Amino acid sequence: MPPDWPRGRTASGRPADQRLASPVEPAPDDTDAAVTVRPVMENRAPSGRPLSDPGVVDRLGADLRAAGYSADGVTALLGDSAHRALGRGELAPALRATRDRSRLATLTRLFLLGAAEDEPVVRRVLPRTGVADALAQGVLERDGGRLRAALDIRPYGADAEEFLLVSDLDSDTRPGPVRRDHVLGVGAASITLARAVIREPVDRALDIGTGCGVQSLHLASHAGSVVATDTNPRALALAAATARLNGQQWDLREGSMYEPVAGEAFDLIVCNPPFVIGAGEMRFSYRDSGLAGDGLCQALVEGIRPYLRPGGTGHLLANWIVREDTDWRERVGEWVARTGCDAWVVQREMADPAEYVGLWLTDAGEDGKSAGADAERAVTLAQNWLDYFAAERVKGIGMGTITLRRNDSGSPSVTLDELTGAGEDVTGAEAAGFLRRRAWTEQRTDAQLLASRLALCPAVILEQRSLLGHEGWTTVLRMIRRQGGPGATLQLDQWGQSLLAGCSGTVPLQVLVDLLATAHGLSPEALAAAVLPSIRVAVIRGLLEPA
Ligand SMILES: C[S@@+](CC[C@H](N)C(=O)[O-])C[C@H]1O[C@@H](n2cnc3c(N)ncnc32)[C@H](O)[C@@H]1O
Numbered sequence: 001m002p003p004d005w006p007r008g009r010t011a012s013g014r015p016a017d018q019r020l021a022s023p024v025e026p027a028p029d030d031t032d033a034a035v036t037v038r039p040v041m042e043n044r045a046p047s048g049r050p051l052s053d054p055g056v057v058d059r060l061g062a063d064l065r066a067a068g069y070s071a072d073g074v075t076a077l078l079g080d081s082a083h084r085a086l087g088r089g090e091l092a093p094a095l096r097a098t099r100d101r102s103r104l105a106t107l108t109r110l111f112l113l114g115a116a117e118d119e120p121v122v123r124r125v126l127p128r129t130g131v132a133d134a135l136a137q138g139v140l141e142r143d144g145g146r147l148r149a150a151l152d153i154r155p156y157g158a159d160a161e162e163f164l165l166v167s168d169l170d171s172d173t174r175p176g177p178v179r180r181d182h183v184l185g186v187g188a189a190s191i192t193l194a195r196a197v198i199r200e201p202v203d204r205a206l207d208i209g210t211g212c213g214v215q216s217l218h219l220a221s222h223a224g225s226v227v228a229t230d231t232n233p234r235a236l237a238l239a240a241a242t243a244r245l246n247g248q249q250w251d252l253r254e255g256s257m258y259e260p261v262a263g264e265a266f267d268l269i270v271c272n273p274p275f276v277i278g279a280g281e282m283r284f285s286y287r288d289s290g291l292a293g294d295g296l297c298q299a300l301v302e303g304i305r306p307y308l309r310p311g312g313t314g315h316l317l318a319n320w321i322v323r324e325d326t327d328w329r330e331r332v333g334e335w336v337a338r339t340g341c342d343a344w345v346v347q348r349e350m351a352d353p354a355e356y357v358g359l360w361l362t363d364a365g366e367d368g369k370s371a372g373a374d375a376e377r378a379v380t381l382a383q384n385w386l387d388y389f390a391a392e393r394v395k396g397i398g399m400g401t402i403t404l405r406r407n408d409s410g411s412p413s414v415t416l417d418e419l420t421g422a423g424e425d426v427t428g429a430e431a432a433g434f435l436r437r438r439a440w441t442e443q444r445t446d447a448q449l450l451a452s453r454l455a456l457c458p459a460v461i462l463e464q465r466s467l468l469g470h471e472g473w474t475t476v477l478r479m480i481r482r483q484g485g486p487g488a489t490l491q492l493d494q495w496g497q498s499l500l501a502g503c504s505g506t507v508p509l510q511v512l513v514d515l516l517a518t519a520h521g522l523s524p525e526a527l528a529a530a531v532l533p534s535i536r537v538a539v540i541r542g543l544l545e546p547a
Pocket residue numbers: 183184185186187189190193208209210211212213214215229230231232235255256257272273274275285286287288289
């Protein structure tokens with residue numbers, strides 16, 4: 001997400017392959033007459049901290065697990081077709097597949113499909129938790145004579161592990177604006193960040209703006225300890241429930257940005273902040289920072305250094321303002337330059353203001369399209385937001401990932417890439433490889449590079465474009481590409497193509513340069529000077545690797 005341009009129906013919504021359900025109003029021809037899925041205009045869950053009783057959390061976890069409420073279990077129950085339909089936001093096939101009211105089916109209907117169920121049926125599937133405690137702890141709520149979920153509790157499969165995640169029900173499930181302290185579930189942005197994090201063993205990790213705790217769940221698999229912070233007490237309550245449901249222990253702290261960890265330092269910091277850019281209003285805590293423009297993202301980036309241990313890494317999702325007549329690299333480049341850290345910044349998308357505003361109004365259920373929604377207010381909100389962008393001369397909003405590594409050498413390296421292609425996502429493995437390879441090339445003089453043995457990465461392919469002329473086909477473009485590598489492309493001339501063809505890791509690069517120069521009557525020094533810049537890029541991008 002993110003972040004990448006969010007790919008779900010809503011901006012923070014789950015990508016299709018992650019969401020087990022996308023509850024919406026039932027289709028008119030819903031085959032299941034007994035089900036009640038109707039718009040709820042406001043979230044009526046108790047305003048206090050839900051699931052604050054650890055005993056109830058434990059009993060709830062036991063009930064869910066006893067029924068086989070896992071990603072695999074639910075997928076098998078629904079079948080491929082209904083599961084895929086849920087990914088498209090179509091509810092009816094999943095409701096049909098869960099009509100038997102088995103324990104797993106009923107839990108799925110409650111917590112994934114947003115259905116209201118009869119109390120005796122719910123009582124049967126939550127024998128340890130009990131309906132009274134589930135109501136008191138904000139897990140369930142009454143809906144007429146029936147019961148429905150007041151929280152989103154869903155299986156989450158990641159890194160070959162199974163987790164249970166607690167968050168608030170999103171605006172798909174509860175049409176109408178979400179609550180001000182809404183706690184976001186796993187969305188496209190969450191997944192984008194989780195994938196971008198380098199998963200190497202570390203001692204201390206920090207998750208800023210933990211929300212439902214999804215990033216901390218991942219961190220716990222490779223960090224000795226996890227500190228998770230948030231400004232929203234409700235988020236901290238749900239994160240505590242998520243941690244406990246999964247047998248994990250995090251140090252949860254309330255506060256803004258780096259305030260709760262003043263004077264401490266970490267090997268790894270991850271942050272999926274409320275990055276949405278606006279005039280500085282604070283309407284939803286998961287989305288709005290309360291600072292005007294991209295001030296929060298700027299402050300998070302610029303402030304990170306003291307909180308990183310030497311060599312420590314930070315991964316942030318961010319949005320940034322791109323003003324008319326400017327390049328996005330100027331603004332974000334200044335942020336990272338002030339950290340003195342090594343940086344790899346990737347802009348994955350730039351949205352135009354209207355697209356951006358529409359997306360986020362829909363995300364919070366404020367687009368005026370839901371049943372009973374205030375269409376006039378939606379127009380006012382959109383106009384005010386667009387007026388702000390116009391006054392700030394915003395031509396677009398950039399979205400991307402920022403990877404920072406504390407470098408105490410005094411000469412940090414910064415790369416800013418615009419990578420908008422499908423399949424060019426920044427993954428932890430790619431980020432680790434990029435930082436390592438860039439450091440490797442920077443530590444080598446030209447003479448040392450010529451003395452090294454380099455091998456073309458096996459996944460590299462050569463693409464050529466040719467034009468037909470008087471003498472047949474003439475190659476006008478040569479490009480090598482490592483499939484799936486973000487920014488892993490390099491345009492070559494004929495010399496570069498010949499040289500790389502010889503890079504099998506068996507002889508030093510200098511030998512290949514000499515052979516090529518001799519064959520074409522060129523000066524080896526001049527040829528080396530001409531090709532070495534491309535060789536450096538090829539190594540940094542993982543096209544060539546030291547043998
Ligand atoms: C977009 S959500 C991210 C949730 C989760 N980490 C994820 O990856 O899905 C942003 C979270 O940051 C919290 N937050 C908002 N302002 C903050 C601030 N100034 N400092 C720390 N956290 C903040 C919000 O309450 C919310 O839980």
